[in-house]
Each structure stands twice: as structure tokens, then as C-alpha cells.
Amino acid sequence: xxxxVGSLFAGIGGFDLGLERTGGFKTVWQVExxxxxxxVLEKQWPNVLRWDDVRTFPPKPIKxxxxxxxxxxxxxxxxxxxxxxQGIDGERSGLWSEFARVLRVLRPRYVIVxxxxxxxxxxxxxxxxxxxxxxxxxxxxxxxxCSMGALxxxxxxxxxxxANVKQSRQCWGKRFAEICNKExxxxxxxxxxxxxxxxxxxxxxxxxxxxxxxxxxxQIVQMIGNGILAIENVK
Numbered sequence: 001x002x003x004x005v006g007s008l009f010a011g012i013g014g015f016d017l018g019l020e021r022t023g024g025f026k027t028v029w030q031v032e033x034x035x036x037x038x039x040v041l042e043k044q045w046p047n048v049l050r051w052d053d054v055r056t057f058p059p060k061p062i063k064x065x066x067x068x069x070x071x072x073x074x075x076x077x078x079x080x081x082x083x084x085x086q087g088i089d090g091e092r093s094g095l096w097s098e099f100a101r102v103l104r105v106l107r108p109r110y111v112i113v114x115x116x117x118x119x120x121x122x123x124x125x126x127x128x129x130x131x132x133x134x135x136x137x138x139x140x141x142x143x144x145x146c147s148m149g150a151l152x153x154x155x156x157x158x159x160x161x162x163a164n165v166k167q168s169r170q171c172w173g174k175r176f177a178e179i180c181n182k183e184x185x186x187x188x189x190x191x192x193x194x195x196x197x198x199x200x201x202x203x204x205x206x207x208x209x210x211x212x213x214x215x216x217x218x219q220i221v222q223m224i225g226n227g228i229l230a231i232e233n234v235k
Contacts, residue, residue, distance in 0.1 A: 002026040003228070006065065006108070008054055008072030008099055011215050012040040015071040015112065018221025024229040028067055031057050054098045058105060066106055069228070073114035073156075073216055074099050079123055080116040088123025096123070100130040107135075109163050110228055114216050117142045117155040127159065136161035148219045156216065160224055162231075 003025050007016050010030040019025035029049040032038050041050065049064065051057045058065040078090025088096055093115075103111060113127065124140070131138050138161035145154035 003069055003110075003232070004028045004067040005069045005071065006067040006106070007031065008057075008070060008102060009074050009095075010037070010041060010072070012037050013044055014216035014218050015073070015114075015221050016045065018216070018218035019069070019071070019225040021218065021222045022225040022229055024232075025069065025225055029065055031072075054095060054102065057098075057102060062105065067108055069110040069112065070103060070106065070108040071112035071114075071221070072099060076116040076119075079119050081118050085118075085122065088119070088126050093123065096127060096130075100134065103131075103134050103136075107163075111136055111138075111159075111161040112221070112224060113157075113159040113161070115157050117157050119157050124157065131159070131161050132164075135164050137164045143220050145217050145220075148217055148223075154217070156220075158220065158224065160228075 002023075005016060005019055005025050005027045007013070007027060007030045010016065010032040011034075013027075013030070016027040016030065020027060027045055027048050029051070030041050030045065031051045031054050032041060033052055033054070038050065038052065041048075051059070074096050075092040078084050078086040078093035079088060084090060086093070088094065099113070111131065115123075115127075119127070120142075128138055128140070138159050140157060140159040142155050143158050144156075
């Protein structure tokens with residue numbers, strides 16, 4: 001049976017695509033506020049539940065939103081070096097508190113969180129502390145797009161957490177790291193074409209480029225998903 005996935009800050013579905021590529025996950029709901037991104041999700045995942053605002057999620061009945069995995073890349077504008085650098089309490093990145101609230105309500109078995117690598121100095125302790133308080137053990141690492149075969153660097157912090165229950169505590173982090181190291185090369189792609197750019201000064205495909213720029217690399221999520229599935233088989 002496949003593990004069910006709920007996607008917060010879903011964007012155009014990078015998390016959902018990466019996990020489903022493993023063959024062991026099924027997306028059951030998505031939360032995304034951007035209208036263009038929601039249209040992409042509706043096209044690619046027409047049969048899943050959707051909600052438009054994490055601040056009012058989940059609506060009742062709560063039972064319909066229960067799932068095995070909750071994933072998402074909460075806004076990085078206040079954390080990224082390219083942003084205002086106000087940290088995790090900033091107006092946009094402060095939505096982490098809503099992410100944590102959803103975890104408290106729905107209590108998934110696994111959590112996957114993505115953000116800018118700059119979160120190391122602007123909120124990582126808060127995220128890990130909240131996960132621990134809710135009842136999760138976590139592993140974290142900075143992973144770059146180029147390490148998976150892309151043409152750009154794009155370093156991102158990835159946090160993978162599991163419910164801190166007796167049967168899953170012992171050596172979980174070590175086993176998970178070992179599995180992901182084996183999966184590393186299997187999930188890479190051989191290469192990609194150069195990005196298409198406009199030279200006449202006329203904006204084109206702004207919504208598409210915006211959403212692609214915010215999306216997580218699916219191959220990274222695929223690697224993490226394979227690691228989770230391998231842990232499940234060990235159990």
C-alpha cells in the first residue's frame with residue numbers, strides 16, 4: 001500500500017512529483033495560494049483535495065486530511081540572502097508557524113521540509129525545536145541542484161523528520177543516511193538544456209518562470225522518498 005502525501009505550499013508540485021516517481025507514494029491533498037500554480041496542480045493532479053490558504057487549513061472534518069507524509073517548502077523571502085533577512089519571524093517566512101500548527105493537528109508519520117540554505121543562521125533552530133516539541137526526530141542537510149546533475153547551484157536545506165515512537169528511534173538517522181547515499185546516483189538526471197531567455201525586452205511566461213524558480217528539484221525528493229520507503233521495508 002502506498003504512503004499518502006499532503007503537500008503544503010505545494011507550488012507546481014515538485015514534492016508531489018518527486019515522491020510519486022518512487023512508486024510508493026500517493027498525493028491526497030495540496031495547499032497552495034498562488035492562482036497560476038493551483039491551475040498547474042489541477043491539471044496534473046485532478047483528483048486530489050485542494051485548499052488555497054495554509055492559515056485556514058485544515059477545514060473540518062479533520063479526518064479527511066489525515067495522511068502519512070506532510071511535505072512543503074515554506075516561504076524563504078525573509079530567510080534567503082537575496083531577501084530581507086528578517087529570519088523566520090518575518091512576514092512571509094513566519095508562515096512556518098502555520099506549517100507547525102498543521103503538523104500538531106494532523107500528526108503525520110513523516111515530515112519533509114525545504115527552505116533556503118541560509119536558514120542555518122535564520123531559523124533552523126526554531127524549526128528543529130518545533131519539530132521536537134511536536135514529537136518528531138529530524139535529520140537535515142544542505143543539498144544543491146548541481147549535485148543531482150542540474151546546471152545551476154541552488155543550495156537548499158532539506159529536513160526529514162519521523163514520528164518519535166519507540167519502534168522507529170534506534171539508528172533511524174544512520175540507516176536513512178546510508179540509504180540516501182546509495183540512492184544518490186540513481187536519482188540524478190543526465191543533463192538539461194540551457195534556459196530559454198527573451199532578448200527583446202518583452203516579458204514572456206513570467207508566471208511559468210516564477211513557479212519553476214520556486215519549485216524544489218523533484219530528483220532530490222525522489223531520493224528522500226526512496227530512503228523512507230527503504231526504512232518502511234526494514235520495519
